[in-house]
Amino acid sequence: MVKxxxxxxxxxxxxxxxxxxALVGCSQPAATTPAPTTTSTAAPAADLKLVTxxxxxxxxxxxxxxxxxxxxxxxxxxxVDLLTAIAKEAGITKVVFSSEIFDSLIPTLKAGGxxxxxxxxxxxxxxxxxxxxxxxxxxxxxxxxxxxxxGTYTAPADLKGKKVGVQSGTTGASWAxxxxxxxxxxxxxxKDTASCFAALQAGNVDAVINDLPVTAEYVKDPSKGLxxxxxIPTGEQYGFGVSKDNPALLKALNDGLAKVRASGEYxxxxxxxxxxxxxx
Amino acid sequence: xxxxxxxxxRLLLVLALAAAMLFAVVAPALALVNPQVxxxxxxxxxxxxxxxxxxxxxxxxxxxMDFTFPPGFDLSSVSFDTVxxxxxxxxxxxVTGAAAGETLSLKFAPSVEPSSTLRVQIHDVLTTNEGxxxxxxxxxxxxxxxxGTRVLSHRTDDTVKFSYTSLSFAEGISHNLDxxxxxxxxxxxxxxxxxxxxxxxVTSIPTVITxxxxxxxxxxxxxxxxxxxxLSFAFMKMSKIPPLRWIAAAYINVIxxxxxxxxxxxxxxxxxxxxxxxxxxxxxxxxxxxxSSAYLAEIFRAGIQSINKxxxxxxxxxxxxxxxSMQYVIIxxxxxxxxxxxxxxxxxxxxxxxxxxxxxxxxxxxxAQNIVANTGNMTPFVxxxxxYLIVTIPLINVVGRLEARLAVSEHGQSPxxxxxxxxxxxxxxxxxxxxxxxxxxxxxxxxxxxRG
Numbered sequence: 001m002v003k004x005x006x007x008x009x010x011x012x013x014x015x016x017x018x019x020x021x022a023l024v025g026c027s028q029p030a031a032t033t034p035a036p037t038t039t040s041t042a043a044p045a046a047d048l049k050l051v052t053x054x055x056x057x058x059x060x061x062x063x064x065x066x067x068x069x070x071x072x073x074x075x076x077x078x079x080v081d082l083l084t085a086i087a088k089e090a091g092i093t094k095v096v097f098s099s100e101i102f103d104s105l106i107p108t109l110k111a112g113g114x115x116x117x118x119x120x121x122x123x124x125x126x127x128x129x130x131x132x133x134x135x136x137x138x139x140x141x142x143x144x145x146x147x148x149x150x151g152t153y154t155a156p157a158d159l160k161g162k163k164v165g166v167q168s169g170t171t172g173a174s175w176a177x178x179x180x181x182x183x184x185x186x187x188x189x190x191k192d193t194a195s196c197f198a199a200l201q202a203g204n205v206d207a208v209i210n211d212l213p214v215t216a217e218y219v220k221d222p223s224k225g226l227x228x229x230x231x232i233p234t235g236e237q238y239g240f241g242v243s244k245d246n247p248a249l250l251k252a253l254n255d256g257l258a259k260v261r262a263s264g265e266y267x268x269x270x271x272x273x274x275x276x277x278x279x280x
Numbered sequence: 281x282x283x284x285x286x287x288x289x290r291l292l293l294v295l296a297l298a299a300a301m302l303f304a305v306v307a308p309a310l311a312l313v314n315p316q317v318x319x320x321x322x323x324x325x326x327x328x329x330x331x332x333x334x335x336x337x338x339x340x341x342x343x344x345m346d347f348t349f350p351p352g353f354d355l356s357s358v359s360f361d362t363v364x365x366x367x368x369x370x371x372x373x374x375v376t377g378a379a380a381g382e383t384l385s386l387k388f389a390p391s392v393e394p395s396s397t398l399r400v401q402i403h404d405v406l407t408t409n410e411g412x413x414x415x416x417x418x419x420x421x422x423x424x425x426x427x428g429t430r431v432l433s434h435r436t437d438d439t440v441k442f443s444y445t446s447l448s449f450a451e452g453i454s455h456n457l458d459x460x461x462x463x464x465x466x467x468x469x470x471x472x473x474x475x476x477x478x479x480x481x482v483t484s485i486p487t488v489i490t491x492x493x494x495x496x497x498x499x500x501x502x503x504x505x506x507x508x509x510x511l512s513f514a515f516m517k518m519s520k521i522p523p524l525r526w527i528a529a530a531y532i533n534v535i536x537x538x539x540x541x542x543x544x545x546x547x548x549x550x551x552x553x554x555x556x557x558x559x560x561x562x563x564x565x566x567x568x569x570x571x572s573s574a575y576l577a578e579i580f581r582a583g584i585q586s587i588n589k590x591x592x593x594x595x596x597x598x599x600x601x602x603x604x605s606m607q608y609v610i611i612x613x614x615x616x617x618x619x620x621x622x623x624x625x626x627x628x629x630x631x632x633x634x635x636x637x638x639x640x641x642x643x644x645x646x647x648a649q650n651i652v653a654n655t656g657n658m659t660p661f662v663x664x665x666x667x668y669l670i671v672t673i674p675l676i677n678v679v680g681r682l683e684a685r686l687a688v689s690e691h692g693q694s695p696x697x698x699x700x701x702x703x704x705x706x707x708x709x710x711x712x713x714x715x716x717x718x719x720x721x722x723x724x725x726x727x728x729x730x731r732g
Contacts (some may be wrong), residue, residue, distance in 0.1 A: 103653035126361065126403055131656065142372045151567040165640065178318040178331060182443075188640040189650050191541070199640060202552035212368070233397045235363035235370040279369050 002214035027120040048090075048249045050116050055094040056087045059062040059115035061102035063194040065217045066273045067121040067139075067238075069096065078273040079119045082138060083240065085265050086256035101191055103169030106131050109243055116249060118241030121211060123171045125236075134239030135253045138266075140278075143175050146200060148217055151191075153207065153229040156183035163188055165196040165205035171236055179211070193218070200226060213274065311340040311422045311642075318442045325409040325447035327357070330402040330416070332440070340422040343432075347402065348383045348417035354406035355379040360386065365397040383695065389424055415439040431677060450486050452480040473657075480659035483653050488660060490687035491644040492667045495633040498643075503570035503626055509569060510576025512664070514550035517581055528577065541635050543567055548639040564636055572629045583618035584610060599721035616689070620682040627672050627679075642667065 011070055051057050060079065062068045068077040098115050099150045100108060102195035106117045109132055123141065124134045143152045152158070156179045164180050166173035166191040176187045188205055189195045196208045197218045208215070219226040242250040260266045270278045315334035321327075336342055349355065352455035362375040371393065384402060392398050419436040447455070458480045465702045467473035516528035535543070547567045551557075558566075582649050595605030634645035646662040646666055 013342070051508065103649075107656050125360070126401075142365075142368050168650060178320055181322075182318070186418060188642075189646075189653070190640055191638065191649075193641075202549045203557060204552065204640065231368060233365045233368050233399075235365045235397075235399060237370070247393050 023183070038140035047124040048092075048116075048252055049246050050092075050249075051113060052096075055096055056083070056090075056092045056116050056117060057115040058083055058095060058097050058119040059100045059105050059108060060118070061105065061192060062097065062099045064121050064192050064211075064214055066213065068089070068119065070099065076256060078119060078269060080120040081269045081272070082260065082266065083117070083119045085260045085269065086240075086253055089256035089259045090252040096100040102167060102192070104243065109241060112243060112245070116242070116246070117253065120241075121214070121238050122241055123236040124239040125171065128241070131244075132241045133244050133247070133250050135239055135250060136257055137237035137239050137258055138239040141234075141236050142212040143172055143234050143236075144228050145232065146197070146208040146210065146215045146216040146226055147206065147229040148200065149225045149227050151207065151227065151229050156180050156185070159207055162186070163204070163205040164189055164206045165199045167191070167196055167210065170210070171234070172211060175232065175234065176209045192193060197224075197226065204245050237274070281435070311337045311342060311420060311435065312418070312645060313337060315418065315438065315440050317416050317442045319407075319442055319444055320442060321407070323447055323451055324407040324411050324444050325451065326407070328407050328444075329406055330442070332398075332400040332402070332416075334398050335472065336392055336394055336396055336398055337422075340400065340424050341394055342388060342420055343391040343423055344385065344387045344421040345400070346383055346385045346417075346419040347400075348492035350403065350408075350414045350416075351382060352408045353382050353530040353713035355382060355384060357404050357406075358384060359403045360384065361401050362386070362388075363397075363399040364392050365399070366395075367392065371396065393448070394445070408537060409447040411440055411444050412715075415441055439515070443471055448486070450483050453482045457482065475658050475662050476676075477659045479659055480651070480655060480657055481663055484648070484660040484663050487651065488620045488644055488647040488664050488667060491642055491647040491664070494561075494641075495630065495643045496671075498564050498633055499626070499630050501565045502572065503629060505565070505569040506572035506576055507622075509573030510580055512583065513573060513577035518584065519576065530576050532574045535571055536578070540567075540571050540632055541638065543571060544635055544639060560641060564633075565639055568629060568632070571632070573629075575625050576622065579618050579621045583614040583621075586617060587613050616686060616688075620686060622677045623675055623679045627675050630671055631668060 030175070047091070048233075052068075052175055057207060058079075060068045060075065062070045062075055064077070066077050067079045068075055070076075080097060087095050097119070099114075100120075102120060105122070106128060108114050109118055110201070118132070121139070121141070124137060128134070129188065147153060159180050160183055162185050164176050164185045164187050164188055166176045166187060168191060173187070173189060176185070179193055188199070193210060193214060196205070198206045200207045201224055207229070209232075210218075212228075215228050219228050240253055242253065257266075266279050292627075311516070312334040315332065317330055317332045320329040330347075332347070356379070358379050360375070360377060362373055364371045364373045374389045376389070377384060379385075386400065416439060417436075418440065419434065420438075421432060421434050423432060463478050466475055481525065513528045513532060517525045517532065519525050519528075524708045547563050548560075563660055571641055591609055591613070592605055595609045601606065633643050636643050637646035637649055640646065643666045648664040651660040652658060
């Protein structure tokens, strides 16, 4: 009897905990998570045609640490801190990150009405520039090959007959299709980076091609049993994406970025996430 | 005995040495190490991005490069961008260039440093329709600092190879549609161009049809397995032996009480991280069959229990045992009653194959998503909707007819207007006059298949 009583009590506690958790979850919309906001006395925002006046809403694939990820219900990362600092310079005190699927970011921004800016570690590419505008580059990145511990990669031919996971719509996906597919690999596309690495852990794919800093973050935890097998120098650069209909916002962000770089705040944020100051 | 392999080895060594010497004479130190070119298109005949990557030699800086494409390539709308990297660090480079005929000439100022990665992307090169392997001729000017003095040299005899396949039939049609003025006007209407772009309809069909086949093959295996499993669980749940009942109830409740999406992730990610792995398609069929068997079990159980108890009693009064009365009396009537709901379950299962896109299985949804991601156009979704409907609409029709027939045979008349139109009033009156009192409703089973 005593045994069962304890068991029932335990289950009750668990059910109550789950219910409470669910309630908390409901009270806070899961998709939009406020980034840490700061109060400032900067000049008020000019008419920037923001989706929500007085607030910069950023569309972001928030499974992309250390640039953006949801930790404890709040978006955090390099992009979040940098965009918040830039917005502050532009006189916008509130920045909100809205979680989106990466390959739908550009169509959604073009359609308008959901977010003002793409802040999602997005590489500036000529194909994308046809669709949207980009701010000045704010981060230099490269590609990488992630594999299970013990895997080696020296050339595309090493992945002949293997499965390679990529995130749909990314530069890593293009790289894999151009370099690995002709070498005989099968490229499998996933909706987000987290799914790629989950598939790699599960052995559903033999390698993942993804942006280098993000792979570095995903393979950090040794319990996952993953390594970065190779670095691929591509010299790509990230930019914040802005609708072509909103040149005022583009200018405000570019001015803000220049100020944040000049003031040294950029270096501070960079060091916070990557341990060292950016190479000049 | 062991002499001949040694002799072969020696011969090989000599040959290798000779080849190395010959190579050393013919090819002096290259200024570019491991040059490679890749294309973003797999087929010819469309604007293609060429990505040229090489590492500059340790004692030569590159001041200019000429890329000469094979005859027939069109460089008239070409553009380019260049990146140089030292290790992984991007270095600024100023590039000017112009295309003339089939040659694109680039000048670097300042020159590209020794031992750095050079990436040149050449956009919108119009390739020829005919596929094959082609040479890209590269000539470059270098500034050598090996001897301490600057030596300008010019090399012209390097080539890298690239290949692509011929323009496919579908792409060919698409290119012809590009030129059509009616199609251009159609695509200019935003809603039409976004959801019904003719070019994309044509080019996406060969890709998405492979996903359609895959989904059909899965279902062809999964549904029969699910019927057997569903029947087993149905009998277990009606069993007089409590543990069997418990197992069946637990299985049915857990499967019906959790999303299929979750079950897919458990099978494709969770179990595999835990070390349990079977073939991808076998896993997909297993997940579908397990999921559907739980729903079918409830359909079958409700179907069997809807048969009047009097039928059992009548069967046993004829001297039939349980198995015999099931086989000859109950099951034949049940089949008729559960057929519409079973067909609905088949439709649900077929549509549910779309969920496997999330784990990268190349079914219809996955194929469409990839094309949408690459083109930013929603037309492939409309195309796969048609592929789903090709299967589901006839089946929905079949369900409607089965239900009407069932209603006629059970109630003596149809709850819908359909049979009246089809069978005519006479048939209904006839049915009623033959059996006017059988109004007992087996309706409970029809609502049992709703999914949350």
